[in-house]
Amino acid sequence: MHVEAISELMGFVFPNEQHVTWTVMIVLYPYITGLVAGAFIVSSLYHLFGQETLKPVARFALVSSFAFLLFATLPLLLHLGLPMRAFNIMITPSSTSAMAGFGIVYLTYMALVVVEVWFSMREEIVNRALAEKGFLGFIFKALALFDLRVDDRTRALDHRVVKFLAGLGIPIACFLHGYVGFLFGSIKANPWWSTPLMFIIFLLSAIVSGIAVLILLFYVISWLRRVEVDGPCVQTMANYLWGFMIIDVALELMQVLSIAYQQMAEWEALSVLIHDKLFWSHVVLQLLICSLIPFLLLGLNSLVRLGQRTRNVLIFSSSVLLLIQVLAMRWNVVIGGQLMSKSFRGYTSYMPGMWDREGLLVAAIVFTVPFLLLRFFDFLVPLFPSDSAIGKGRL
Amino acid sequence: MAGEAQQSGGHSGPEKTGILSFPYSRRFFLLFMLAILAGLGVRQYLKPSGFGEIGFFRTAALDEEAAREPTLQGKGACEVCHKAEFDAHEKDVHLTVQCEDCHGPAAEHVQARTDGLAPDKGKMFRELAQANCLACHRRLQARPKLFPTIDAAEHFTRMGVTDSSVKCQGCHSPHEPLFLDRKVSQARLHPLIHACTDCHLDPAIRSKALPDGHVVTFQCKDCHADVLADYKTKPHKDLECSTCHVFHQDSEFSGRIFKNGNPKFCLMCHQQQPFRGKGSIPQLASFEAHRNEMASDDADRQKRCVDCHAEEKIHTMHRPAKSVVVGEGGAR
Structure with missing residues (x-):
C-alpha cells in the first residue's frame, strides 16, 4: 500500500509532503464548526432581529448549534495521537498561539450557548418538571434549579437574557468559525491557503452550511411528524441561504480568480492543482454542481411565484447540494492544500480509507452523533414551540 | 403549556425585573460563577509548577534536561x-x-x-533487516536522483534474487558499501551530471533529442564518447555508467566518481549465492579458487577481475589519447 501511494506522486515532492497527514477528520472539524456558527446565526435572526417567521425553528437552531458544538472538537481529538495534550492549550495558553486563542473562544462560546439554551428552554423544563414524577421529575426540577415559577415577568427576563446573549453570541460565533479560516489563512508557505479572504470565506460557508442543515432537518422532521412544512419559515431560511451562498461562492471564486488574473508566481502550480488534482471535487462538484445549481434553484424560488410543493423540492434539493458544496469546499481546502508540494513542482494524491482510524466510517459516525443527540434533546424537552405546526406533530 | 406551570401570583405589572430578581436566575448565576471559579481552580491545579516563571516552560525542566545522560556516544x-x-x-x-x-x-x-x-x-x-536499509535506500520520488535508491522488487528481479526475504547484507556490507579501494576523499572530483528528469517530469523525455537552443547539459557521453561507444558493444552495455562508477555527491556542483577495481565490488553481483537463481547472472562459487585456477604465476594470483575481464566484458580500460574532448564538438 505504501508503494502504491508513492507511485501516485507527480513531479518533485518533499519527503514530508508525500503523505497527507490532515485527512478526513480535519475536513470534518471545520465542517461541524461551521454548522455551529450557521445554526446560531439563524437562531439570532429571530431572537435578536425579530425575524418572526423563523420562530418555529429558532430554538431548534440554538439547540442544534449546541449539539454540533459539543462534537466540533471530537474530530480533532480523534486525529491527535495524544488527545489529552490538547487540553494543554487551555491549561498553559500562549498569547501568540492561534490555536490557544481558539480554546478560549470555544470555551466562551460554549458557556454562552449553554446559558442561552437554558434560558430559552426554561419554561419547557419547568413544564416537564411539573408533569413528571419520581426520578425524572427530580432531574427536571434540578435542571430548573428548583424554582418552578413561570409568569410574564420571568418570560420577560428570560427573553432579555436570550436577546442579550444572541447579540453577544454573533461576534463570538463569527470569531469561532472565522478563526478556523484564519488558521489556514495564516499558513503563509501554502498559497492555496494563505489569504486573508480565508477567514471570511470560512465564515460565510459556515453560515451557508448551518442554514442548509437546519432547512434539511426542518423538512425531515416535518415529514417524520407528518405535518405540513411551515412555508414562510423555510422560505425565509431559503432567502437567507440564497443571499449568503451568493456572497460565499463569489468570494470563493474571487480568491482563485485574483491569483489567476494577477498571474502570480504560485498560479503556475495552483492551476495544475485545480485543473488536475482537484478537478472533480472543486471544479465539477463544488462549483458546477453544488454552487451553480442551488444558485439557480434558490433564485427561482426567491424570484418566481411558485406553489409550495415546487418550492419544497427546490429548497430541499438546494439545501442538500449546498451541504455537499460546503463539505467539498472544506475537502478542497484541507486536502487540496496538502496535495501540492511546497516545491511548487510536484503533487501527491490522497484517497480516504473506509476502515482507517480516521477513515470514512469513523467520520460518518462522528457526524451522526450530533443528530442523535438532537433527537435525545427533543425527548427531554420539545425543541419546537408548541404553537407551531411542527411542534404539534409527534413522531 | 405555560398555563400548567406554577404561577407566582400577580406580579405582571410594569415592575422592573432585574437580572437577579428571581431565585432561579440568582441560582443560575451563582452556579455559573462557581463553574468559572472551578474551571480556574482546575486550571491552576493542572498547571505544572514553575510554569511561566522565566519563560513559556517549567523552570525545573532546565535542570531536568541538563541532568539527562547522553545516550549517543x-x-x-x-x-x-x-x-x-x-x-x-x-x-x-x-x-x-x-x-x-x-x-x-x-x-x-x-x-x-x-x-x-x-x-x-x-x-x-x-540484525539489520531490509526495512532498516530501505529506510534510507527505498526509491521515493522525493529522494535526490543521485542518492542510491532501489525498488526492492525490481532490484531483486534484476539481480536474480529468488528469495525476497534475504537481507541486504547478503551482498552488501554496511561498513563498506562499495568496497572502495581508496578513501572517498581520494577519489577524483567530478562535475555534477545532469539527468533530463532533473527538470522534466515525464521520464519519456530521456529518449528525445535536445531541441535547438536547449540549455547546456552535462552527461557522460559528452566527454567519454569513445569509451561509451566501446562499452555499448560489451555484455555490460545495459547498465548505466553510474552503476559501477558510483557518483557520490559532495556539493550542489560536484562529487566524487569512483574507479573501483576491488574484486569484492564485482562480486556483489557475481558471487554465487543460495538466494540467487542459477541462470540469472554469471556467478562464481569462489573468487580465490577461480583466480588460482586461471593463474599461471604469482603475478596472476594478485590480479583483480578487471585486469582480465575488462576488455572483453566491460570496456577498454586504457583510454585512447584525447578521449576527453572539451570545447567545440565535445561537451555540450
Whole structure:
C-alpha cells in the first residue's frame, strides 16, 4: 500500500509532503464548526432581529448549534495521537498561539450557548418538571434549579437574557468559525491557503452550511411528524441561504480568480492543482454542481411565484447540494492544500480509507452523533414551540 | 403549556425585573460563577509548577534536561574497540553515517564494556533487516536522483534474487558499501551530471533529442564518447555508467566518481549465492579458487577481475589519447 501511494506522486515532492497527514477528520472539524456558527446565526435572526417567521425553528437552531458544538472538537481529538495534550492549550495558553486563542473562544462560546439554551428552554423544563414524577421529575426540577415559577415577568427576563446573549453570541460565533479560516489563512508557505479572504470565506460557508442543515432537518422532521412544512419559515431560511451562498461562492471564486488574473508566481502550480488534482471535487462538484445549481434553484424560488410543493423540492434539493458544496469546499481546502508540494513542482494524491482510524466510517459516525443527540434533546424537552405546526406533530 | 406551570401570583405589572430578581436566575448565576471559579481552580491545579516563571516552560525542566545522560556516544567511542570496522567505514561512502544510526545508542554498551560486564549486557543492535536499509535506500520520488535508491522488487528481479526475504547484507556490507579501494576523499572530483528528469517530469523525455537552443547539459557521453561507444558493444552495455562508477555527491556542483577495481565490488553481483537463481547472472562459487585456477604465476594470483575481464566484458580500460574532448564538438 505504501508503494502504491508513492507511485501516485507527480513531479518533485518533499519527503514530508508525500503523505497527507490532515485527512478526513480535519475536513470534518471545520465542517461541524461551521454548522455551529450557521445554526446560531439563524437562531439570532429571530431572537435578536425579530425575524418572526423563523420562530418555529429558532430554538431548534440554538439547540442544534449546541449539539454540533459539543462534537466540533471530537474530530480533532480523534486525529491527535495524544488527545489529552490538547487540553494543554487551555491549561498553559500562549498569547501568540492561534490555536490557544481558539480554546478560549470555544470555551466562551460554549458557556454562552449553554446559558442561552437554558434560558430559552426554561419554561419547557419547568413544564416537564411539573408533569413528571419520581426520578425524572427530580432531574427536571434540578435542571430548573428548583424554582418552578413561570409568569410574564420571568418570560420577560428570560427573553432579555436570550436577546442579550444572541447579540453577544454573533461576534463570538463569527470569531469561532472565522478563526478556523484564519488558521489556514495564516499558513503563509501554502498559497492555496494563505489569504486573508480565508477567514471570511470560512465564515460565510459556515453560515451557508448551518442554514442548509437546519432547512434539511426542518423538512425531515416535518415529514417524520407528518405535518405540513411551515412555508414562510423555510422560505425565509431559503432567502437567507440564497443571499449568503451568493456572497460565499463569489468570494470563493474571487480568491482563485485574483491569483489567476494577477498571474502570480504560485498560479503556475495552483492551476495544475485545480485543473488536475482537484478537478472533480472543486471544479465539477463544488462549483458546477453544488454552487451553480442551488444558485439557480434558490433564485427561482426567491424570484418566481411558485406553489409550495415546487418550492419544497427546490429548497430541499438546494439545501442538500449546498451541504455537499460546503463539505467539498472544506475537502478542497484541507486536502487540496496538502496535495501540492511546497516545491511548487510536484503533487501527491490522497484517497480516504473506509476502515482507517480516521477513515470514512469513523467520520460518518462522528457526524451522526450530533443528530442523535438532537433527537435525545427533543425527548427531554420539545425543541419546537408548541404553537407551531411542527411542534404539534409527534413522531 | 405555560398555563400548567406554577404561577407566582400577580406580579405582571410594569415592575422592573432585574437580572437577579428571581431565585432561579440568582441560582443560575451563582452556579455559573462557581463553574468559572472551578474551571480556574482546575486550571491552576493542572498547571505544572514553575510554569511561566522565566519563560513559556517549567523552570525545573532546565535542570531536568541538563541532568539527562547522553545516550549517543559518537563514532569516536566505537573506534576505541572496533578499529577494523571503523577504518573500513571511514573509507567508504557511509562515512557520514554515524555508527549509532544503524546500531542504536551506545551509552549502555560503552558503560557495560568499561565496567567489564558480561557480553550479554549492553548489547548493540546488529540484525539489520531490509526495512532498516530501505529506510534510507527505498526509491521515493522525493529522494535526490543521485542518492542510491532501489525498488526492492525490481532490484531483486534484476539481480536474480529468488528469495525476497534475504537481507541486504547478503551482498552488501554496511561498513563498506562499495568496497572502495581508496578513501572517498581520494577519489577524483567530478562535475555534477545532469539527468533530463532533473527538470522534466515525464521520464519519456530521456529518449528525445535536445531541441535547438536547449540549455547546456552535462552527461557522460559528452566527454567519454569513445569509451561509451566501446562499452555499448560489451555484455555490460545495459547498465548505466553510474552503476559501477558510483557518483557520490559532495556539493550542489560536484562529487566524487569512483574507479573501483576491488574484486569484492564485482562480486556483489557475481558471487554465487543460495538466494540467487542459477541462470540469472554469471556467478562464481569462489573468487580465490577461480583466480588460482586461471593463474599461471604469482603475478596472476594478485590480479583483480578487471585486469582480465575488462576488455572483453566491460570496456577498454586504457583510454585512447584525447578521449576527453572539451570545447567545440565535445561537451555540450
